[in-house]
Amino acid sequence: MTSQVVGAVPKAPADSSLPAQPSAQLQPEEAGNTLARLLAKRINASTEQYRSCQNAAQQRLDELISPRSSTTLHVEGALQLAPRAFLPPDEEGYARLRRLDTSLRTIEAAFPQVSTDIEVCRLTSMMLEGAWRSRALAPPREEEQTTVCDCPLCRRLPTPPARTLDDYRWRQSAGRPLTVKTWPYRPELDSVLTLGWSWVRQLNDLERDLGHRHRFEDDILLFHEYKRVIDTIDTTRLTQLVEGRLAESFSTNSARALVCGLYAAHKRSVDEYWLQQHHAGTVSLPQTNPLTQSTYALLQMLDCLFWHVSPDTELWQEEHLAALLLCRVIDDMTDVRADALTGEISNFWLADMPTHTKALFAACAIARVKYDCMPEAHPPMWNTWLMPTTIVWMGLTGRHALWFDGITQGLPPAEECPLCDLQPNACTGILTDGTTLTITPRPTAPALSPRTAELSARCRAQYPQTWPLFDAELHAFEALHGPWYGNIDSAWEILRRTYIAAVEASRAAPSPDRARDVQQDSGAVGCEYFYTLHDPQTGREDTALLAYMFGSAHPHFLWNATGHRPTGVTGDWLDG
Numbered sequence: 001m002t003s004q005v006v007g008a009v010p011k012a013p014a015d016s017s018l019p020a021q022p023s024a025q026l027q028p029e030e031a032g033n034t035l036a037r038l039l040a041k042r043i044n045a046s047t048e049q050y051r052s053c054q055n056a057a058q059q060r061l062d063e064l065i066s067p068r069s070s071t072t073l074h075v076e077g078a079l080q081l082a083p084r085a086f087l088p089p090d091e092e093g094y095a096r097l098r099r100l101d102t103s104l105r106t107i108e109a110a111f112p113q114v115s116t117d118i119e120v121c122r123l124t125s126m127m128l129e130g131a132w133r134s135r136a137l138a139p140p141r142e143e144e145q146t147t148v149c150d151c152p153l154c155r156r157l158p159t160p161p162a163r164t165l166d167d168y169r170w171r172q173s174a175g176r177p178l179t180v181k182t183w184p185y186r187p188e189l190d191s192v193l194t195l196g197w198s199w200v201r202q203l204n205d206l207e208r209d210l211g212h213r214h215r216f217e218d219d220i221l222l223f224h225e226y227k228r229v230i231d232t233i234d235t236t237r238l239t240q241l242v243e244g245r246l247a248e249s250f251s252t253n254s255a256r257a258l259v260c261g262l263y264a265a266h267k268r269s270v271d272e273y274w275l276q277q278h279h280a281g282t283v284s285l286p287q288t289n290p291l292t293q294s295t296y297a298l299l300q301m302l303d304c305l306f307w308h309v310s311p312d313t314e315l316w317q318e319e320h321l322a323a324l325l326l327c328r329v330i331d332d333m334t335d336v337r338a339d340a341l342t343g344e345i346s347n348f349w350l351a352d353m354p355t356h357t358k359a360l361f362a363a364c365a366i367a368r369v370k371y372d373c374m375p376e377a378h379p380p381m382w383n384t385w386l387m388p389t390t391i392v393w394m395g396l397t398g399r400h401a402l403w404f405d406g407i408t409q410g411l412p413p414a415e416e417c418p419l420c421d422l423q424p425n426a427c428t429g430i431l432t433d434g435t436t437l438t439i440t441p442r443p444t445a446p447a448l449s450p451r452t453a454e455l456s457a458r459c460r461a462q463y464p465q466t467w468p469l470f471d472a473e474l475h476a477f478e479a480l481h482g483p484w485y486g487n488i489d490s491a492w493e494i495l496r497r498t499y500i501a502a503v504e505a506s507r508a509a510p511s512p513d514r515a516r517d518v519q520q521d522s523g524a525v526g527c528e529y530f531y532t533l534h535d536p537q538t539g540r541e542d543t544a545l546l547a548y549m550f551g552s553a554h555p556h557f558l559w560n561a562t563g564h565r566p567t568g569v570t571g572d573w574l575d576g
Contacts, residue, residue: 031126032083035298038123039431040079042116042316046428050319050380054426057376061424061443064479070440071152071418075360075427077434078297078325084290086130087137092273093129100125100266104259111255117305121263124302128267131299132274132345134290136283152418152439153359158563161405165569167512168338175397176527192526196393199533203385203540210311210382252312263302275343287340287566291351293361297431299346300328310383319428320383326368326427327390329361330551333561334394334401340566349564362562363422363437369551370424373480373544377426385540388547391558392533395498395550396526402550403498403519406557407505414469414554422552424480444475449483458492459500466503473553477545486541490532494542497525499549502557 089097104118148154175192204210278285291299304324305315314320329348332339336349344350349358368387371377378384394400414420423438448456452474460467478484501521505514533539533546551558 031123031130032085032295032298035120035123035127035301036079036083036294038116038119039298039301043079043321043432044317045432046318047380050426050428053376053380057371057374057424060376061479064443064445065441068441070438073151073153073360073363073437073439075364075430075435075437076293077429077432078294079431080434081292081294083127083294083298084292086127086134086290089126089129089133093133093270096266096269096273097125097129100262103262107255107258107262111252113252114255114259117256117259117302120302120305121259124299125263125266125270127295127299128270128345131290131295132270135288135345136274136277136285138290149354149356149359151356151359153363154356156412156418156559157355157359158408158560160563160565160567161408163337163567163569165341167404167516168341175393175399176523178530179528180531192393192397192530195530196389199393199530199539200385200389202534202536203389203543204382206536206540207379208382260302271343271345274345278343285343287350288352289345289347289350291346291348292353293351293357296346296348296351296353297325300325304328314381314383317381318432319426320381322426322428322430323368323372323384323386325430326361326365327386329365330387330390330394330558333362333365333558334399334404336561336564337405337567337569340564341569349562350566359562360437362559363419364425364427364430364435366419366552366556366558367422367425367437368427369547370422370480371426373477373548374424375482385543387551388543391551392543392546393526393530395522395546396494396530398519398523398526400522400550400558401561402557403502403515403522404561405515405563406560407502407515407518408560409506409508409510411469411503411506411555414472417554419552419556419559420476420554442476443479444472445478448474448478449485451486451488452478452484454488455492455495458496462496463500463504465507466500469503469554470500473549476553477548480548481544484541484545485538486545487532487535487538490529491542491545494525494529494546495549498522499553503555506555 101122104121108115108118177190178192178195181190274283274285277283301321304321304327310320332348335344336347339347340350348361351358365387369391372384372387391400395402418439421439421442423440423442425435425437427435429435448471456467456471456474459470463470498518498521501518502515505518508514533543535542
């Protein structure tokens with residue numbers, strides 16, 4: 001895979017002068033601090049326009065609720081916390097870093113515009129090597145929080161369900177082949193995942209077309225990362241397209257994609273090396289990882305920065321980075337148990353940090369989903385639909401925690417629920433100065449708009465037991481979003497077979513088949529109806545509604561994914 005990525009630039013001659021270890025900036029004890037300083041220097045503070053939109057959104061909500069008492073919870077900025085020092089890499093690790101450095105210097109010589117990205121790649125790769133070796137050799141740490149936390153969030157943490165290996169057969173990120181092709185001349189875009197890239201750009205480009213809508217060729221990182229689950233993608237042809245574009249007209253994002261492709265290849269090689277060491281019995285890897293709040297955020301930044309092409313003016317914007325990091329948190333909620341089995345190093349929920357910190361990050365993700373349902377969230381930046389689209393496509397591939405872990409017997413009470421009452425929040429300072437979450441009775445729309453009222457009426461006729469909950473959530477959604485103008489038929493069919501089906505399943509007797517049935521059908525309905533989300537008239541409306549129902553509506557199937565604990569599931573790389 002590395003050779004495919006590096007092939008877009010001239011191959012560097014062998015450098016016999018390269019030292020036995022990488023250059024000084026790659027020393028393990030300094031990598032985390034150096035990377036934190038670099039990011040802190042590059043990040044741009046929130047814009048005046050963004051702050052004005054946030055204030056306008058809050059003023060609109062304040063008109064729907066009378067002043068009441070509230071609870072606040074502060075989340076520290078990840079870059080304000082000292083990164084943890086890791087053990088230095090072993091000989092194999094230093095050899096991998098030297099090979100990476102050779103390729104990075106070649107790219108930097110050709111494209112100095114991406115020198116910052118290259119330095120982030122160097123430092124992140126050193127941290128990754130050190131984190132794996134520390135996981136394998138350092139004595140395990142006890143969780144920093146030893147006493148039971150009685151904050152509103154920790155009191156709501158769920159009990160994790162028992163799992164077996166059969167419960168992880170859902171791990172097919174691509175989703176099913178789409179029934180309706182929106183791009184008939186691009187046969188490789190044949191799943192909810194791959195078509196999701198163009199979907200996000202289409203939503204962003206409806207008002208400001210920056211020419212990124214169909215430039216999926218720049219996302220070479222993503223094509224390589226998911227090659228293991230999407231066999232139909234022609235990565236060789238894609239690489240040739242990128243090479244041609246770089247030769248004909250320089251694209252900064254294409255050069256960035258080469259850097260990210262190198263990082264993806266390096267990360268894969270490090271993961272495989274340590275898992276093989278575990279499998280051979282040379283080391284014994286725990287299901288947890290040594291990451292703290294800061295080291296997690298730092299380690300994820302290279303992945304997060306380039307999931308989607310963004311304008312260069314937005315790349316280092318504070319609000320943009322917050323959305324990217326919280327998208328990764330939601331993804332980790334879904335993958336936590338599978339990552340514990342397959343050895344993934346960077347899953348947030350497996351990290352060595354207090355449970356309270358994890359609960360705060362989960363709450364930030366829910367608050368951000370709510371915020372992105374609001375119309376004020378989208379005008380200030382081009383790249384503002386990442387969180388809503390992330391939660392929706394995960395729900396429509398069958399890999400979302402909503403259907404995988406969320407269906408527990410019975411519903412938690414909605415009265416005085418801190419998660420229902422969690423106020424929308426952009427969580428802009430989650431990397432920098434921190435952010436403050438507010439819990440106060442949520443606003444609710446006094447009456448539903450005509451199309452939303454029709455959804456409510458259909459639920460009342462077909463699912464009378466679920467209707468009171470569904471109707472209440474629609475009122476809460478319209479308080480955030482305003483009148484909804486989406487596609488009634490397709491939105492109803494999706495909600496009927498996902499959210500409503502899950503609520504109905506929670507009323508049944510305990511059975512491991514309940515979640516599996518909803519999970520499998522969510523993939524089917526995604527394959528049938530995903531194309532409707534591309535409609536320029538209703539796609540944004542439907543995406544916002546589905547994001548709210550999947551990500552923040554009671555009974556909080558997403559929140560239920562925070563109850564992970566390492567288990568004795570056997571038969572995998574880590575457990576033999």
